[in-house]
Amino acid sequence: MKDSLQPETETCPVLAPSERQIVDVITSADQALAEAVSLALEQAVKKAVEDMRAIGQEKSAPSMQYFASVVHQRMYCLMCGADPGTLQGGDPEIAYHVIRNSQNIARHYWAADVEPYPPR
Known part of the structure; x- marks a missing residue:
């Protein structure tokens, strides 16, 4: 014990x-x-x-941030299994976890005033 x-x-x-x-x-x-x-x-x-x-x-x-956001959106689609060209398809459960992870990073590392989605 x-x-x-x-x-x-x-x-x-x-x-x-x-x-x-x-x-x-x-x-x-x-x-x-x-x-x-x-x-x-x-x-x-x-x-x-x-x-x-x-x-x-x-x-x-x-700006660079514009192009970075384009890459981010495409990667988000690929991680979720969606078509980056149409944003169609994809797994909402994976999307949920990706967003929650981003919220946790922003809160932990950058002291963002955000309350992450509750765990499922």
Whole structure:
């Protein structure tokens, strides 16, 4: 029986060499993906500015945040199983959990004044 006066401690398991390799491969791929997305966003902004300049509308070029929101919406659809082009289909249960996760992140890391959806 656990002594209620002793603090609980969290332990991190020691990974087996094969598990460490798996983590390293996934971490490396994740890092490469993040860099590729960042580069693609920068290139989209640059191209939009250049194309808008060509038509005399440079001040109307969308910001990085616009393009990031486009990527976010497409990824949200893919995570939920919806068609990113039509927003049709998708699993509402997955959508619920994705939104709840975002609410928890905003609240925990950025002190957002948001009450996450209650757990189901």
